[in-house]
Amino acid sequence: MDKAKFEKIPQRQGVSWRYLEIQDCSGVCDWHYHQEFELVLHRHTQGNGFAGHYQGELEHNTLWLISPDTPHSFACRPLSEDTLPERHSVWFKREWIANMIFNCLELRKLDAVLKRAQKGICLSKESGERIYQLLIQLKIDSHIECLSTLILILGIVAEDKSATTLLSFKRQHSDERETTNNKYDRAKIEKLSFLIEKNYHESITLADLAKSLCTSESSIHRIFEAHFHESFSQHLKKVRLNHAAELLTHSDLPIHLIAEKVGYHNQANFNRLFKRYKHVTPRQYRKEFGQSAEV
Structure with missing residues (x-):
């Protein structure tokens, strides 16, 4: 594997976590890591998933919980000619869920699950199907209703007795350390987010961002495609x-x-x-x- 890229998970206004559905995830996604936990569900998919030193098959309703700073990637292809492979990802920050667990006795079961998730967790196909039925609601519910749905999803994760561990050990390798290059990449991404948040109401352009970061427009474009998975205009x-x-x-x-x-x-x-x-x-x-x- 190449060196893992740091991926910035964009935060939606007024929401403390993030959900993203990719309706056609065919192909290979970059070897990457981020600061958030990721609960990732694949549907109508066959292929391979990679997390740290682990490699395993992806099937319909394969559901993984990946811890922060764990490099991972997926190689997907359709399960049949009639369907497209889907990827559903839910990201939430370590600090946010830790505060939730501390303040809500009802969520204490999650503490052990998240500690176990340091080595990655593969949950049951049954949990994958149940969670998919809840994910559908996230497209139409209000922010408060979506938060309650997320708690239901985390409850399914906590109660899954068939879950297995992906990694045999969790190691601090070079991809996970804060090297000079990683710090530089992260600093650029954070500065881009800050500049957009500060100037979104203005006629801000790719050239303006490139000038502020003393780099080329093509470099800024690559950052958006690699780390935000969308263009600057989007x-x-x-x-x-x-x-x-x-x-x-x-x-x-x-x-x-x-x-x-x-x-x-x-x-x-x-x-x-x-x-x-x-x-x-x-x-x-x-x-x-x-x-x-x-x-």
């Missing part, structure tokens, strides 16, 4: 629309002003992009999740 759009969603639920500002505040000066374009991303119009989103009536 990432910027998501940041803007997540801020818009926050304003829709926690302010009485008219929609056209919210659009301008997050960088869109054409409300029709803003409405179209918002509906494509959130599956409802800004007006419907405010009506469903807002604390006050539409103005």
